[in-house]
Amino acid sequence: MIAALFLIGVAFTVAALALTGMLVGRRLLGGRRDAQRTEAERRLRPRALAIVDGEVDGSEVMSSRDAAIVSDLLARYARSLDGTARTHIADWFEDRLRLDVTIARLGHRRSWRRAGAAHALGDIGSPRAVDALLGALSDPSRDVRAAAARSLGRLGAARAVGALIDTLVNGTVPRAVAGQALIALGPDALPALRTCAGSVVAEVRRNALDLIGVVGAASDAGLLVGHLRDASADVRVAAAAALGRLGAAGAVPVLIEALDDRLPFVRAAAATALGQIGDPSAVPALLRQATGPAPEPAQAAAHAVLRIDPRELDAVDPDAGAARFLREAADLAELRAA
């Protein structure tokens, strides 16, 4: 046994030395490679910018190595571009057949390659990628599905709404990613979201209302108001938050009613929404709530009053123990006035 342990020691010493050698070599070679890459990017940047401006098309002769670097530069630029500049980039990828290469990579056996390709397709911006990305929403890897969802949003693929809603409902894509993709689709996503708001599953209703609050219109207020009496507290919170985001003035009376909800976090959400809407008629109810025993709703109500009309806080009794949140808001009002 001692001999075996000794041999293990020798083996690990050799492994440590090999690892050290490998890393030193990698650092030396990697450093040189990085420097070459930086130099190539510097050299090719004007050409990439010319492509963005539509001055150069995909027929230009370029080595495959240069084309790969230009592809990376363009994909990076595309993240912050829109309109014709993005169309030029998409055209270049199509002309150079790099779009097909990237789409083909969605079938790669390694999931991180597939995810990278799905992500890149969103940046490239070609609508030709939509079908492949819709297929990628069923990929076994969550990363690939998430990258595909994000890219469908980036591409503004209206016909992906149903599939994206499904990923949200089934939880196959992180909620924030699917949600953000639907937000990117904007009004195109609304009809499906409105349908989801009527789902029997509370989690689906909640997600739908959250997103309607971001991409919806004043005309959605009616639907949202109905959910302030939903059986699920999370849904009631989402409805209140959505009404606040949309600034739905017509919802004020129902939101004031929601200040009497049995759960403090629903009352807090209603108070915050009233603050966002900014209707002075809500102030008396908010002042009442701000003196209540539950801290979250009281704080939310006090800040809502501060937002609607800070002058209402002038009359706050500085010694009243129960009105501590109003005192805080009054001090903040004074600070802002100064």
Place this chain on the structure above:
Amino acid sequence: MRSVAEQLLTGLGWLTLTYFTVLNVIYVAFLAIAGRSLVQHQRSRSYAATDEMLASPLIPPVSVLLPAHDEQEGIVPAVRSLLALRYPTFEVVVVSDGSTDATFARLTEAFDLVPVRKAMRGALPCAAVRGTYVSRRHPDLWVVDKDNGGKADALNCGLNAARHPYVCAVDADTILEEDALLRVAKPVVDDPGLVVATGGIVRIANGCTIDHGRVVDVRLPRNPLAALQVVEYFRAFLVGRVGWSRLGSLLIISGAFGLFRRDLVEAVGGYAVDTVGEDVELVVRLHRYLRERGEDYRIEFVPDPVCWTEAPETLRVLSRQRRRWQRGLIETLWRHRDVSGRPRYGVLGLLACPYFLLFELLGPVIEVLGYFAVPLGWSLGTLSGSFLVAFLTMAVVLGVFLSISALALEELSFRRHPRGTDVLRLFVLAVLENVGYRQLISLMRVMAFVDVARRRSDWGVMHRRGLGDLAARPLPDAPASHP
């Protein structure tokens, strides 16, 4: 009599050899798990779209809590680094925990604080609040001045002041990178119903150049003691934390940088004020609470958000720090001793707690005994030369291998040290860490048992030089939290 002593030495020799063998097998397994996990994580960075999160209205707001006691040197850069965080909605709550130096005065001067009677929710008990202030320049920067009650008490006070549903606790001697909060929050954003807490990696700032609360140039510390801790931190975070996180039983989220769901922390009673290991204890309590209720949850370690901290540069301060960490671990494991071995707690009860009990709590004692007993047994002829070689293989050679492997993980993933000379120094340090340094740390950790026996409960005096101008000055004191 001699025969009894010889038997004792032989027994101790075999005990320590077995201990080191099992420990190294576990470490190698963790290395494999962590290597795989880090490679996956690193690959996913190219398509994580973290920047796009910034524009999303679906990101939960966060209250960043910064407890500070006599932190006059580092408090301003630390707060500046927090205010520079890239995150959609957040507030910073600094809690001055009965500071007797110029901590509060420097905050007032730097951020133009004015008194505002902030309403505290009172969900958790804490020492009396003297006053609350808000910055005129940064409306989301709050400062709570309170009586001294210790770090846990200050954090509870911060929780009472926090407005947002998630809280991120950071130490006053740390600097966060601008994307750190965004990255540590990503698991929460992806799975808000499942992920209840996340922790990030902590790195050593000694030697780095810091400008206006930002690390602008990463270098190895010139001080050898601090430089050794760089390698030690790689092993702790890139192997240990990543491995435990993968197994679903992360027990330590460093107090220097951890994100928690506020309602849950309040539900379990906040930070425990009667232990110096409040960060470990809270995580174990959260695990217990959720497992006892049969809830599906995750506590995750995120390897890339970076929090920079000061490392001790003197043995005296290092000893004080390590004894305190070990004391915190002893207190936590003793308090939750009924978790170990209980199938009800899953991997936590059957693997994580027994591991921490045997290898992290009792391990230093066994190691120190081995370092004395084996060479002594060999010199007396009780243990053979080959036994000594086998012992050194397990105690030192495999340690070197693991340290170099941890360094390799860093090089293959984050590569935060750009200078080749620094990397070469790190390889030398990876060897030296296992010849002298690690043994010294074990000895310091054994001394923690003496502290516990003496019922010592203080943190020790902390004198920091601060992160404001770290590269230019030596640093004598210790981070407050576990690495």
